[in-house]
Structure formats: C-alpha cells, structure tokens
Amino acid sequence: xxxxxxxxxxxxxxxxxxxxxxxxxxxxxxxxxxxxKSTLIGRLLYESQLLFEDQLAALExxxxxxxxxxxxxxxxxxxxxxxxxxxxxITIDVAYRYFSTDKRKYIVADTPGHEQYTRNMVTGASTADxxxxxxxxxxxxxxxxxxxxxxxxxxxxxxxxxxVNKMDLVDYSEERFREIERxxxxxxxxxxxxxxxxxxLSALRGDNxxxxxxxxxxxxxxxxxxxxxxxxxxxxxxxxAPFRLPVQWVNRPDLDFRxxxxxxxxxxxxxxxxxxxxxxxxxxxxxxxxxFDGDLERAIAGQAVTFTLADEIDVSRGDLxxxxxxxxxxxxxxxxxxxxxxDEPLLRxxxxxxxxxxxxxxxxxxxxxxxxxxxxxxxVAANQLALNEIGVVELExxxxxxxxxxxxNRETGGFILIDRITNNTVGAGMLHFALRRSANVQWQPVExxxxxxxxxxxxxxxxxxxxxxxxxxxxxxxDVVEQRLLALGRHTYLLDGDNVRxxxxxxxxxxxxxxxxxxxxxxxxxxxxxxxxxxVLAAFISPFRADRETARSLFxxxxxxxxxxxxxxxxxxxxxxxxxxxxxxxxxxxxxxGVDAPYEPPEDPDLRLDMAALTLEEAxxxxxxxxxxxxxxx
Amino acid sequence: xTVAAARLTHLQRLEAEAISVMREVVAEAExxxxxxxxxxxxxxxxxxxxxxxxxxxxxxxxxxxxxxxxFREMYAFRDRMAxxxxxxxxxxxxxxxxxxxxxxxxxxxxxxxxxMKTEALxxxxxxxxxxxxxGGARRDEEKSRAKERIFSFRSAQHRWDPKNQRxxxxxxxxxxxxxxxxxxxxxxxNWTELDVWLYxxxxxxxxxxxxxxxxxxxxxxxxxxxxxxxxxxxxxADEEPELRKVRFRTLGCYPLTGAIESDADTLPAIIQExxxxxxxxxxxxxxxxxxxASMEKKKVExxx
Numbered sequence: 001x002x003x004x005x006x007x008x009x010x011x012x013x014x015x016x017x018x019x020x021x022x023x024x025x026x027x028x029x030x031x032x033x034x035x036x037k038s039t040l041i042g043r044l045l046y047e048s049q050l051l052f053e054d055q056l057a058a059l060e061x062x063x064x065x066x067x068x069x070x071x072x073x074x075x076x077x078x079x080x081x082x083x084x085x086x087x088x089x090i091t092i093d094v095a096y097r098y099f100s101t102d103k104r105k106y107i108v109a110d111t112p113g114h115e116q117y118t119r120n121m122v123t124g125a126s127t128a129d130x131x132x133x134x135x136x137x138x139x140x141x142x143x144x145x146x147x148x149x150x151x152x153x154x155x156x157x158x159x160x161x162x163x164v165n166k167m168d169l170v171d172y173s174e175e176r177f178r179e180i181e182r183x184x185x186x187x188x189x190x191x192x193x194x195x196x197x198x199x200x201l202s203a204l205r206g207d208n209x210x211x212x213x214x215x216x217x218x219x220x221x222x223x224x225x226x227x228x229x230x231x232x233x234x235x236x237x238x239x240x241a242p243f244r245l246p247v248q249w250v251n252r253p254d255l256d257f258r259x260x261x262x263x264x265x266x267x268x269x270x271x272x273x274x275x276x277x278x279x280x281x282x283x284x285x286x287x288x289x290x291x292f293d294g295d296l297e298r299a300i301a302g303q304a305v306t307f308t309l310a311d312e313i314d315v316s317r318g319d320l321x322x323x324x325x326x327x328x329x330x331x332x333x334x335x336x337x338x339x340x341x342x343d344e345p346l347l348r349x350x351x352x353x354x355x356x357x358x359x360x361x362x363x364x365x366x367x368x369x370x371x372x373x374x375x376x377x378x379x380v381a382a383n384q385l386a387l388n389e390i391g392v393v394e395l396e397x398x399x400x401x402x403x404x405x406x407x408x409n410r411e412t413g414g415f416i417l418i419d420r421i422t423n424n425t426v427g428a429g430m431l432h433f434a435l436r437r438s439a440n441v442q443w444q445p446v447e448x449x450x451x452x453x454x455x456x457x458x459x460x461x462x463x464x465x466x467x468x469x470x471x472x473x474x475x476x477x478x479d480v481v482e483q484r485l486l487a488l489g490r491h492t493y494l495l496d497g498d499n500v501r502x503x504x505x506x507x508x509x510x511x512x513x514x515x516x517x518x519x520x521x522x523x524x525x526x527x528x529x530x531x532x533x534x535x536v537l538a539a540f541i542s543p544f545r546a547d548r549e550t551a552r553s554l555f556x557x558x559x560x561x562x563x564x565x566x567x568x569x570x571x572x573x574x575x576x577x578x579x580x581x582x583x584x585x586x587x588x589x590x591x592x593x594g595v596d597a598p599y600e601p602p603e604d605p606d607l608r609l610d611m612a613a614l615t616l617e618e619a620x621x622x623x624x625x626x627x628x629x630x631x632x633x634x
Numbered sequence: 635x636t637v638a639a640a641r642l643t644h645l646q647r648l649e650a651e652a653i654s655v656m657r658e659v660v661a662e663a664e665x666x667x668x669x670x671x672x673x674x675x676x677x678x679x680x681x682x683x684x685x686x687x688x689x690x691x692x693x694x695x696x697x698x699x700x701x702x703x704x705f706r707e708m709y710a711f712r713d714r715m716a717x718x719x720x721x722x723x724x725x726x727x728x729x730x731x732x733x734x735x736x737x738x739x740x741x742x743x744x745x746x747x748x749x750m751k752t753e754a755l756x757x758x759x760x761x762x763x764x765x766x767x768x769g770g771a772r773r774d775e776e777k778s779r780a781k782e783r784i785f786s787f788r789s790a791q792h793r794w795d796p797k798n799q800r801x802x803x804x805x806x807x808x809x810x811x812x813x814x815x816x817x818x819x820x821x822x823x824n825w826t827e828l829d830v831w832l833y834x835x836x837x838x839x840x841x842x843x844x845x846x847x848x849x850x851x852x853x854x855x856x857x858x859x860x861x862x863x864x865x866x867x868x869x870x871a872d873e874e875p876e877l878r879k880v881r882f883r884t885l886g887c888y889p890l891t892g893a894i895e896s897d898a899d900t901l902p903a904i905i906q907e908x909x910x911x912x913x914x915x916x917x918x919x920x921x922x923x924x925x926x927a928s929m930e931k932k933k934v935e936x937x938x
Contacts, residue, residue, distance in 0.1 A: 012906040019832060024644035093799075095780040096773050098826045105644040107824055110780075119801060126803040236641055249657045253690035261686075263654045263805065292685040302642045304653040306688070317661055341801055355806050358661075414804045423810040425800040 018102060025233055028109040028124045028157075030148035031134030036165045039074075040134065040203035040224075041097055041110055047210045047225070048099040094124045103229045118151065118374070118388035119341045122428055125155035126414065129234040132161045132224070137170045137200070141183040147374045153191035154337065154390070154430070156410050159231050160188070161197045163224060168202040172215040190377065192407075197231075199224055234410075238301040241266035242326035243275070244404070244412050246357030247319045251306055259290055259306040260315050262358065265411035266404070267323065269307075270298040274324035277315050278402030283324050284309040318359035320402040320412065328412065331434025332400040333366070339390050342419065342426035344546075346385040346393075347513045349520035351550040352426065356415035359401050362553060363417065364520070366394040383513040385427075394435065398553075406430035420549050421603075453533035457491045460632050461530040463555060464623060467542045467602065468565030469594040471576035473611055473619065474539035477565060480620035482537055488633060490535055495526060497540040510591040516547050523551030530559065535632075543599045558630070563623060564602045567611035569594045645833055652679075652821035653686040654805060655784060656768065659819050660693055662809035663766035669755075670696040670723070672708045673885045674841045675770030675822060677715075678830055681839045682821065683768075684719065695722040697767070699758055701750035702727060703738055703887035705863050711842045724762070728754035738889040739868055746887070756792045759816065766809065766817045774826045784823045790814035831908060835901040844882045845904065847896040851875040858892035883908070 007015035031037040097108040109124030111117065125131065131152040135145055152160065162184050170176045181198040188196055199208055200219050207213035210225040222230070244266040251259035269275070273286045289296040290306040299305045307321070315321070322328055340346045346365060354363035370379040371391035385391045406413030417427035454461050464481065466474040475496050485492045497518075501508070505521055508514040519542050526536045542548050552560045572594060573581035583589040584596065591597045602608075607626050609619045627633045642650070659666050668683060670676050683692040698712060716723040728736075731749040738746040759767060773779045783799050785807045800808050809817055822830070834841060852859045853873045860867075862875040867889060869875070880893035881904075898907045 008906055008909045012902045015909075016832065016835065016902060016905065019828075020643065020645070020836060022644045023641060024647045093781050094801075096824065097780060098774045098824070100826070100828065105826075105829070123801040123803055127805075233641070235647070239641070248654065249661045251687065251690055257689060259689075261657055263650055290689065292688040300642070302647055302650055304650040304657070304686070353810070355808065410804060414806065416803055416806045416808060418808055418810060423808070423812065425803075425808045428801070428803045 022100070022103060022105050023233055024105050024107070025130070025228060025231070026107045026109065026128050027130045027132060027228065028111065028121070028128040028152070029132045029134065030111070030121060030152065031144075031163075031165075035134040035136050036203045037110070037134050040132075040163065040165065040209075041108055042074075043203045043206065043209055044106075044108070044225070045097060045099050047206070048101055094120050101225065101229060106228065117147075118339060118390070121148065121151050122155060122339045122341075125152055125157055126410070126428070128152075128155075128157055130159035130161065130228075130231050131157050132163050134163050134165050135180055135184070137164050137166045137176060137180065140180050141187060143375050145184070146187055149188060149191055150374055150377060153193060154339075156406060156430075158192075158194040158234075158237070159197075160193050160195070161199055161224065161227050161231075163203075164198060164200045165203055167200045167207060167213075167216065168205050172200070172207075172213070174216070174218045177216075177219070197221060197227055199227065235302050238266050238409070238411075239268065241301070241404075241409050242328075243267035243269045243273070243321075243323040244328065244409065245269070245307070245321040246359070246412065247315055247317055247321060248358045249317060250315070257308070258312075259308050260321065261304070261306040262321075263304045264299055264301045265357065266301050266409050268298055268300040269323070271295075275309070275321050276324045276327050277313060278320045278322060278327060279330045279400045280314065280319070281330075282313045284311040284313055286310075318357070320357060320359075322402065328402045328404045329434055330400050330402045332397040333435040334395045334397070334403075335369070335432045335435060336393060336395055336415070336429045337390065337406075337432070338385065338393050338417070338427050338429040340385040340387060340427050342424060343387055344419070344426070345387075345512065346391070346417075346427060347516040348383055349513075349516040349550070350546055351420065351553055353418040353420055354395070354397065354415055355418065356401055356403060356431070357412055361401060362398040362420075363395045364397075364550070366396050368393050383511075392432075393429075395429075403431050403434075405432060419546070420553075421545050450531045450533060453531075457533045459490055459533070459535065461533050461535055462559050462561065462632055463526050463530060463536045463538055464561045464563060464627075465526075465542070465548065465551065466537070466539045466563045466565050467548060467605075468611075469567055469569060469572040469599055470541055470580050470592065471572035471578070472565040472567035473575065473609075473616055474541075474565045476616050477609070477619045477623065478537040478539045480616060481623050484620065484624055485535060485633065490633065491533065492535045492537065493529055495522060495529075495536055495538045495540075497522070497542075500525075510597070512544070515543065516550075519544075519547040519551055523554050526551070527554045530555065541593050541599075543593045543597065545600045545602065548602065561606040561626065561630075562602055564605040564608045565611060565619070566601070566608050571612055645829060645836065648822075648825055648829060649682065649685070649833070651805075651824065652682045655807070655819060655821040656683055656686040658807050659766050659768065659809065659817075660687070663817070665762070665764050666694045666766040666768070667697045667724075667759075667762065667764040668692070668694055668768040669770070670698045670712070671770065671885075672698065672704065672712045672842060673770070674830060674834060674845060675772070677839050677841050678825075678833060679768060679770050679821065680715065680719070680721075681837060691720065695724050695762075697724045697726060697758060697762075697764075699751060699754045700725050700727045701746070701754070701887050702732065703746075703750075703866075703889060705842075705844055705861070705885065705888045705891075707844050708842055708885060711840075715840070724758075726754060726758035726761070728757060737866075738887055743890050746890070759792065764816065765811065766819055768819050768821060770822050771820050772822050772825050772827075772830075782820065782823065784820055785809055786818040786820065787811065788816045788818060792816070794818075827908065828905070831901070831905045835905065842885060844885060847879050847881040847899045847903075849877045850880050850893065852878050852880055852893055859894070860891075861888055861893055863888040 029037050095110045097110055099106050109128055111120040111124045133148055164177055164180050177200040200216055201208040208223045210223055212223055245262045245264050247260045248262040251261050271286050271289055275286055276283045287308045287310045289299050348365050348368055351362050351364045354361050368382055369392045371382040371389050373380055404412040413431045415429050416425050419426045466478055468474050478494050482492050482494050505518050508518050522540055526538050529536045580592055584592040593599050728750055736746055736749045783802055788794055851862045853875050881896045882893055898904045
C-alpha cells in the first residue's frame, strides 16, 4: 500500500507519529457515470497509491476484458461492487471508499446518478463534510447539476467543489471553464453554501487531480487533492455549537455508579458545567467525565464519553443533556422537510416510528404542506410523497422532544421515519421549527375522568375494530354484537364506516391518502368515546395495516381488539347488499377494495372470523366469547 | 487518547463511532453477542468494547465459532484474553461437521469453510437466540463489502439481501426487527487495515504472536507457505517442513492461511512492511481465490 511518503522506508516512527495526527474528511461525489465520476474516484485511489499489486493486476485484467478505455486502465472498474449490479451494469446504492494522504484520511460516499439518486445521495450526504459535484466541461451546468446541488445543500453541506471534468475534450479552454463557473454561481445563489470552489480538471488524464496541470497555466486555484486536504471538516463547525449530548445508554455496573453514556453532538463540556436534562428540564452539574483511559477535564463534539452528575435526577436513554445556559427548544409538533425512501408512499394521517438523536417516539403526519420539484425548486401541492420525493410536512409527536433546527445541528435536528410493521427505514427528515400551536394549545385537564365515567356505567370501555372486505359482514356482525351488549346493560356505540362517511368524513374520497385520513378520524372518534366510558364497535374496511396500527396506537394495551372478518372476495360479492361489486364489474365504481384496490389482511388479529364457515350469528357469538374470555363483559 | 484536543484525529473519530455503535446495539437489542475470531480485528473489537462500557464489563458474551483447525497459539491467546478480562466466552463447534470428519485437507477449503464456519455460525446464533452479532469486517477488505451497512439486516434464515438493506443516515441506526430476524453489526466498517494497525500500535493492544516474524516450520504448497502447526497435517512424500522466519498478515485455519517470509518482529516494522508490500491482506486467504464474486455469494448464504 505504498504511500508516497519516503518516511515509510527511512523513518517509520516519524511516519507513524505524523499519521497519528491525521484528521478525517468525509465527502460525497455527485454526478453520473457519464461525467466520469467513477474515473475520478478511481484516480484519487490510484494517485494516493492505495492500490495493492494484486488489486492492480486485477484492474489490468478487468480493463482488458470489460474496460472502456482501450488498452489504458479503466479506473471506474475499481469501484464495482456487487455481482448482480455488475451484470446489470448499474450500482444501486451508496458505496464507501477509503484513501489516505499524509494529512488526512478520506471516506468517499459514492452514489449513483440514476433514478434512485435521491434516496442514495441523501444517505451519502448526511454524513459528508463537503461535496464534489461533477460537471462535464462539454455539457456544462445541467438540470442534474442543479438537482445534485440542491440535495447537497438540503442536507446541510456548506462546502462544495465543482469539478469541471473532461477539460481535455474542450482543449483546456479557460473561456469554457469561466462560462461554466459563472453558470454555476448563478445556480448556487439560491442555495445555502458557505463556499464554492470550481476546479478545471481531467480525471482520465490526471490534470489538476494531485498534480497541477501544465495544460491549464491560467488556473491558479487548488488541485482537487489540495482542496480536499484543506477544506473545513464539519466537526470543527460543531465544536462552536452549544453543548448537546443525546443519552444513549445508562451505565449502572453497581449501586455506586450511575453514568450516562453518549456521543457529544455539539460543543464541549467540562466537569463542573451546569447542564439541563430535556425534556424534563431538571438541572444538575457534571461531576465526572469518565473514560477507560481515565477521567477527562473536558470533552468535545464527536467524543463518545460517559458522564456522572452531581445530583440524583432521573435521566434515561433518549433524553438530551444540554448546556443549561443555552438549552435547545422542546416541542411536540414540528414543521420538517422529509425525503421519502420507500415504495409505499407517505400519507397524511399515517403514524411512523421516529428516531431523533437517541430518542424514539411515534410521529403522525399532519398536513403535507407541499412537495418540492427538485429540478425547478418549485412548491407543488400534494397529499402524498412517493419514493424519492421531497416534501415539507407537519409532524405530531406522541411526546415532546428537545431538538435543534437541522440548519444549526445535524445530529440533533435530523431524524428517520420507520415503518411500524416492516421496521424498514422509510424516510429521512430535517426539523425546521416547533409549531407555535403546540405551545399554545394544551391538553385541558378535567376533574371528571374516564375511570369516573366508566364506573358510573359499571363497565370497562374498549373498542372492537372489525376490518374486512366490503360485503364481508362487518356491520351486520357489529349490529348483532351491539344488540347482545345492550341486552347485558352495556352502554355502546356502533361506528359504521358508511355512516361516518356521510357526515364527519364526507369530504374524503377513496385514494390511499383519503383512506388513511378516514381511519385516523375514526380512530380519534373511537378514542373520545372510550374516554366517555363507552364500548365502541367500529366497522371499517380499513384496508391498510399501517392505518389500523395508527388507530390501535391511540389505545392502551388490551383496549383495542382487532377482528378480521375474513370472507373470500367471491363470497363477499355474493352477499353484497349494496351492489358495489356489481357496479365495479360494470366499470361504474373504481377503487373498490378487493377488486381494484388492495386489502392487507391483519397478520396477528385478536380474532379471525372465517366467514366461509360461520353464519353472522355464530360470528357475533365468537366476538362475545373473546370479550368474556378477557373479562371485558360478564 | 485521553487528551481533549481542539479537534479529533481520524483514529479518535473512528474509535468514537465504533463505541457509539456498540452502545446502540446494547441499548436496542435483546440478546447481543460479539463474534470473536481471535484475529487482530477481534482484538481491536474487544478493546473497543471494554472502552465503550467502562467501568462496566462488556454486557454481552463473546462467541468463538471454532473450526478446530485454528493455530495452537490462537487457542492459547483466546483463553488468556477470556481469563484476563473475565469474558463470558462461548465456544461453538459444529458437532455434526466434526462427526462427518470435515477437514480442510480432504474436503477442501470451500466445504470446510461452509460447514465449519458458515453453518456453525448459523447454528450457534439459533442455539443461543442472539438477535444482534458484532463482526469485525471492514468495508475496505473487499469490493462487495463497500456497500455493506454498519447494521446489516438478516432474515430469519440468516440471509443477506443486498437489495433490501436499510439506508443509514447521520448516526441514526435502525436496529428494529421482528422475532427471529437479526442484525449483523460492523463497528469497524470505516476502518482500513492501516487504521487497525495504527490503533493497535497506539493503544498497545495485545495480538496473537503469530503476527510477528519468528522461525516457524513451514512447507511450500502451490506457492503458499503453510505452517505445520500440529500432527494432523498430512505431508507429501517429498515434503519436509523447514524452519523459516515467517509471520501471518491474517489468521484463520492454519491449513488455509499462508505465511509470508518476513523479519518484522515489532509493530512499527509490521506497519512498515504492510505499507511497502505489494499485495492486499486477503491474498493470504485460500478461501478468496475462488470466483470473483465469491465473498458476495458467501454473504448471501450467511457468512460474515
């Protein structure tokens, strides 16, 4: 791995001493294969001489077989990774590459330029200190250049190098370079970069990569490598931020030690500093900063440490420790930008698991304010976000969190959204600010509570949620169950999907986003009724698992029973008293669940009613049996 | 690395990242385990785990999947580490493979590795019900690893699906999974071989003596120097073990691990040799000489 340094052979100890003090720079490269991106990265690896002989031999062999550079080395082949991708000739994700000079170690996030670029580029940019944006000197600034620059700026990258590549193909023309530089600066004037450096180069020929190009004596700026060796590392900016530490883990080896472990997300802290624990707001003083190598007087952003506090106050994973003199705001409703990363779209009313810092909460998507056209930066009205789309949304959290605006601190202002059923990471977001109404509208405490109301009725309130295809028998079963409960002296209410759609929800249609909102409202109404002490029978098609989970999340454990009224579509169509299936068959009705709209059956319902085998009476009896079994009714 | 400087060095940042990943797993997983292969990367992982949870002990067991063909010095080192650091060490051997007499000489490296390593690992994870397993793999080791996540999601069948991995943004890792599913977690993802050696040097981390050059009995086969570590090694008629000054850049099963001739008997000398050498570290592993995409295939099947 012969680094250029002659120290290696002459004075290895001096070399090690120098390399002990190297810093780390993470950067992202943006551009397509056509711009020569892979060649540029391959060249950086090659010129930092991090290639072993066996890798070089493999490269020569691959260049002969698959290369696009005739007999020359095809540096792009160095970056190829997965076999499936190699066969398809595409890369599908972010790949990380490593090289090193005597000054710095580099981690390059290499993201492809094809249609998945948004998800991948956002992922790669989230940890990058700076971006290298490639522009083909022949083509100049293109729509994709604007797109890439916007994404990089959205993710909070402040330093950008514009690598104007393939200068050899425009005769190393200064005029052409200046024209591109001008165009780019116009484009960037809409974005939030601190500094832009344009570098004319040829990755293929090595001009202005590490060596100054003799073909472009008119260029006096840094080579690409010089730029990378001197550009500011984002960690240094974080050192100037106020102290923040998301508590990751509470360390309690014995009764005498109670430490709070985490990685400092901003600023510095010293023993004796006043800190505040958020969201609780309790204050204490840092007693010790404990590490394996001995206690520290002071610790800075980026260090993984363990603290003890002078007072015995309640601190747990997910809390944020902050400088008492400069605490971050706390809120439970936010405006945020969200980048969507899943095939299943983001919908208003849906609830997701949200991870911010070390805190896990649930977040419900309140209005989607607009989505962004990444090419024109225009705001477009929307009620859902598809894969790779970016939008500005309002979020309602299940509990308050402490945060910083993303622009001030990426670590305490960035979040991910996780699907509650698949556990996949489906979105990434950046917090802007807390909405005022969360501060102004507070839950009004009242003296008469749910328990009092339920006691007066002499019953346990709960919800039976019946889901299934149209015509499966949900309302009919609910009707029978309600009659039985009434006979038992229970106070009930039947919330029927069709009936609710004639009043409260008559503004909603049948698109997935409308269905999500329909179920969100139904869930909230059921919750109010349970709070009033009632037993609620809710009969809703509720075709999407995620929406049913959202409804379930409003209730305590055991308070929500999911019943799957399971009828095969043929049977449901035969029993259908409203003639919906017949209409759908005639093409008069679109989006009918089971016909041309999907139904996601519950994976683990509290009760499944096999309607091919049961009569309505029998089905209702099964429901009552479960209720008796759980001692919800006598 | 106790001094609080104005800025962190690259190794301090890599160290902090690895510690943070380990703490995250302990906070989120129900039953984590650290894979312990006895090599230098495992030594670094053990050291980092001791740092991450200090003053507590690492709050998880260490699992050695034993093929029974490791160098004797490796077993001795493993047991010494377990004792010195009071580790909860689990050793797992694929007894079925052992009964079937699978060995690297008569069955070849592919079958041996598949049965005694990949299969054994899956059996061990199932037996103990681990839902998160730390591994020491690094992205710079091999091309297909460049895209591996730090938290790598595995199905209930331990399969790795390259098309269904979760995006990793900022320092926010998503360790959520359903029962039966698991995560392989790689705290050293962003380290290079040079980083590992520099860190061992600076932190004075103990490693198996086989990494240092010494006179050892070897035979040369197909251009590879194989150390005769015990009497199980069948010698050809014309083979006579000879003492040569050799060391190992990577450690695995002794019949599958090539030695290199070397005088490097200190850490600076090893690093110097590595920096001046012209072949990459996996070159010494017989297992990687198969098809170009061999590592990727193994990963899909559940290899680390």
